Amino acid sequence: MRSGIRQVLIATSNPGKLRDVAGAAAGHGVEISVIPGFSSLPAVVEDGLTFDANAKKKAEAYSLYVPGQMVVADDSGLEVDALNGAPGVHSARYAAPDLQNKETSPRRYQYR
Numbered sequence: 037m038r039s040g041i042r043q044v045l046i047a048t049s050n051p052g053k054l055r056d057v058a059g060a061a062a063g064h065g066v067e068i069s070v071i072p073g074f075s076s077l078p079a080v081v082e083d084g085l086t087f088d089a090n091a092k093k094k095a096e097a098y099s100l101y102v103p104g105q106m107v108v109a110d111d112s113g114l115e116v117d118a119l120n121g122a123p124g125v126h127s128a129r130y131a132a133p134d135l136q137n138k139e140t141s142p143r144r145y146q147y148r
Contacts (some may be wrong), residue, residue, distance in 0.1 A: 045071045047098040047109035057108075071098055071107065087111040087125060 044061065046068055048054055058068040071077070080097045084090040087110075094109035113127025 041066060041106060043067045043069065044106045044108055045069055045098075045102055047071055047074065047094050047107060049075055053110075071102055073101075074098075077101055082111060082125070084111075084125065087113065090125060 042065065044066055046054060046057055048070065054068065054070060061068045077098065080094045082090040082093070084093055090111035091109050094111070095107050098109060099105065099107040111125065113124060115121045115124050
C-alpha cells in the first residue's frame with residue numbers, strides 16, 4: 037500500500053466483512069468505512085468470469101460515486117473440486133436461481 041493512504045472505502049453491506057477488514061487494516065493505521073449511501077446505490081452486475089474480475093468491476097463502478105477516494109470490493113463463493121470448480125462465480129445462484137444472496141444459505145450445501 038502506498039504511503040499516505042489513511043482511509044479506504046469498502047463496497048459491502050455485510051457488517052461482518054466490514055468488521056474483519058477494518059480490524060485487519062487498523063494495525064496499519066488505515067481506517068475502513070462503508071461507501072456513504074452504499075445501500076442506495078445500484079447493484080453492479082457481477083458477470084465476470086472470475087472472482088477477481090467481479091471484484092475489480094465492483095470497485096471501479098462504486099469508485100465513481102466517491103471521486104478521489106480509494107475503494108475496495110470483493111467477490112467470493114464456493115469452488116468444489118468434485119464439481120470441476122463449480123459453482124464458482126455462480127455460487128450465490130447455485131442453490132436456487134431466484135434467491136437473493138441473503139437467502140442462499142451455506143446450509144443448502146450439505147456434505148454427506
